[in-house]
Amino acid sequence: MNVEQRYRRLYKPLVFLASLAPLAWLLCGAFGWFGAGLGADPVKKLEHEFGKTALNFLLLTLLVTPVRNLAGLPHLLRLRRMLGLFAFFYVVLHFTVYLVLDLELNFGTLFADIAKRPYITIGFAGLLLLIPLAVTSTNRMMRRLGRRWQKLHRLIYVIAALGVWHFYWQVKRDVREPLIYVGIVAVLLGYRWVRARAKATSSSGSATVPERT
Amino acid sequence: MTFRTPRIAPSEITPPEVFFNRRTLLAGALAAGASSLLPAAETAPSGAKLQYTRNAQYSVSEAPNKYEEITGYNNYYEFGTDKEDPKANSGSFRPTPWSVAVGGEAGVKGTFTLEDILKPHPLEERIYRFRCVEAWSMVIPWVGFPLSALIERFKPTAKAKYVEFTTLYDPHRMPGQRERVLAWPYVEGLRMDEAMHPLALMVVGLYGQTLPNQDGAPLRLIVPWKYGFKSIKAIVKINFTEKQPNTTWNLSAPQEYGFYANVNPQVDHPRWSQATERHIGAAFLAARRPTLPFNGYAEQVAGLYKGMDLRRYY
Ligand code: HEM
Numbered sequence: 366m367n368v369e370q371r372y373r374r375l376y377k378p379l380v381f382l383a384s385l386a387p388l389a390w391l392l393c394g395a396f397g398w399f400g401a402g403l404g405a406d407p408v409k410k411l412e413h414e415f416g417k418t419a420l421n422f423l424l425l426t427l428l429v430t431p432v433r434n435l436a437g438l439p440h441l442l443r444l445r446r447m448l449g450l451f452a453f454f455y456v457v458l459h460f461t462v463y464l465v466l467d468l469e470l471n472f473g474t475l476f477a478d479i480a481k482r483p484y485i486t487i488g489f490a491g492l493l494l495l496i497p498l499a500v501t502s503t504n505r506m507m508r509r510l511g512r513r514w515q516k517l518h519r520l521i522y523v524i525a526a527l528g529v530w531h532f533y534w535q536v537k538r539d540v541r542e543p544l545i546y547v548g549i550v551a552v553l554l555g556y557r558w559v560r561a562r563a564k565a566t567s568s569s570g571s572a573t574v575p576e577r578t
Numbered sequence: 579m580t581f582r583t584p585r586i587a588p589s590e591i592t593p594p595e596v597f598f599n600r601r602t603l604l605a606g607a608l609a610a611g612a613s614s615l616l617p618a619a620e621t622a623p624s625g626a627k628l629q630y631t632r633n634a635q636y637s638v639s640e641a642p643n644k645y646e647e648i649t650g651y652n653n654y655y656e657f658g659t660d661k662e663d664p665k666a667n668s669g670s671f672r673p674t675p676w677s678v679a680v681g682g683e684a685g686v687k688g689t690f691t692l693e694d695i696l697k698p699h700p701l702e703e704r705i706y707r708f709r710c711v712e713a714w715s716m717v718i719p720w721v722g723f724p725l726s727a728l729i730e731r732f733k734p735t736a737k738a739k740y741v742e743f744t745t746l747y748d749p750h751r752m753p754g755q756r757e758r759v760l761a762w763p764y765v766e767g768l769r770m771d772e773a774m775h776p777l778a779l780m781v782v783g784l785y786g787q788t789l790p791n792q793d794g795a796p797l798r799l800i801v802p803w804k805y806g807f808k809s810i811k812a813i814v815k816i817n818f819t820e821k822q823p824n825t826t827w828n829l830s831a832p833q834e835y836g837f838y839a840n841v842n843p844q845v846d847h848p849r850w851s852q853a854t855e856r857h858i859g860a861a862f863l864a865a866r867r868p869t870l871p872f873n874g875y876a877e878q879v880a881g882l883y884k885g886m887d888l889r890r891y892y
Pocket of ligand 1: 409412413414416417418419420423456459460463485487488489490491492524527528529531532535
């Protein structure tokens with residue numbers, strides 16, 4: 366197998382299965398399989414776990430480029446779309462748990478929360494911004510949008526920032542964990558910023574063509 | 579006195595006879611060392627059995643939450659900030675020996691052993707609603723005695739306008755205190771008339787047995803019409819003061835947690851609504867319920883706050 370084949374036949378399926386593991390584990394908890402459980406408040410547990418998993422996938426997606434550059438693994442890019450789509454998948458589950466299990470489909474409260482509670486407003490903005498990215502994640506859209514595709518997908522930086530901000534704001538008191546996430550996002554975005562500056566100062570400014578992933 | 583508890587499905591209410599028979603049965607089975615015969619035995623309390631009478635007058639008719647819900651899901655930052663932490667991290671805590679220092683504007687002051695504190699007070703069981711400021715709720719069978727009866731023994735002076743309680747500070751025994759997530763030790767307080775209200779309960783037991791560590795052993799307060807954080811745990815100090823005490827959550831975020839902290843569906847927390855709550859242990863998609871003014875105890879306590887702007891004094 367050459368590298369292309371290894372990614373297609375091995376790494377991608379493996380990453381796909383691993384990405385489903387958090388969902389599988391929570392399902393085990395919901396049904397009490399393998400001694401797993403969701404504790405005294407299963408709804409909050411699901412809501413929090415899906416939220417955290419969504420954020421983790423956002424960060425993994427952002428990690429691809431730095432690792433690819435620093436470790437010299439150009440093909441890693443082939444995994445990025447899947448990670449990004451899993452981030453979207455878990456945000457949607459997070460939102461669904463909130464709306465269906467937590468609010469019990471009370472749309473009045475949903476709209477009131479979106480309007481009045483800054484942390485929900487921010488989370489909701491993150492969800493909305495992820496939609497165009499998911500929709501334009503196909504190869505066809507990538508080709509069609511060309512240079513604009515890359516510009517559009519820079520929204521992921523904004524979404525990651527909104528995600529950690531949302532996390533930070535919903536915590537009652539103990540902000541240690543969200544602060545760790547803030548730190549990680551700062552490093553991941555800082556890396557882009559430093560690279561962009563280095564590129565800008567080192568003349569050319571030759572735009573990179575979006576790569577097929 | 580009866581408590582109106584709307585929107586509770588009849589199927590959810592365990593008649594007290596059934597509930598108590600099951601409990602008595604369980605206790606008997608445990609005593610006989612036959613706990614494994616009963617499937618529910620794993621949920622049985624593990625403390626020492628208490629002598630008490632049941633106070634139906636002060637009990638709600640809703641079914642109490644399961645023992646493992648009450649003891650496995652709560653806030654007690656002294657043992658960690660996750661709701662599973664108190665149970666996980668309090669196992670080795672020893673609430674003995676225990677003493678309580680009484681001071682301030684009182685005629686009787688000094689340090690009392692827990693036995694001194696408890697001796698004169700007959701214990702009673704009261705099934706109270708419990709509402710956390712985080713918008714979840716439970717129904718809990720506490721065992722204790724009226725706070726007013728304890729306070730009377732210390733003969734507070736005319737200057738005593740408030741009573742302040744302090745939790746044990748001992749980072750070796752309470753690992754959560756090694757992190758400065760709150761300004762330790764935890765302090766709570768009540769206005770004197772609130773403290774003397776018959777619903778304010780000093781609690782030593784749960785489900786008929788001594789309090790488990792994670793629920794505030796050996797001595798805690800329960801003020802059922804206020805958000806849970808007012809109901810301070812593991813009390814080592816009672817102080818009578820002229821000025822309103824500086825309470826821990828109020829100090830940590832004054833715009834979010836007031837001194838009064840009365841359950842009030844009309845005054846939202848700045849970051850979430852208090853209009854409804856989710857009842858722990860309720861059926862799937864039937865957990866969200868309207869929050870009641872003063873947590874359903876308005877008839878008894880609303881008079882304490884007559885003329886007060888409850889939006890301002892939240
Ligand atoms: C980019 C999108 C989002 C991300 C990355 C995200 C992530 C998170 C994270 C990490 C948490 C904390 C979990 C924990 O404490 O373990 C959380 C909590 C929460 N999120 Fe989101 N979220 C997003 C969007 C949303 C949306 C759209 C809503 C609803 C409109 C929402 C509602 C909530 C709620 C209600 C909580 C729990 C707050 C509580 O416990 O009271 N989130 N989210």
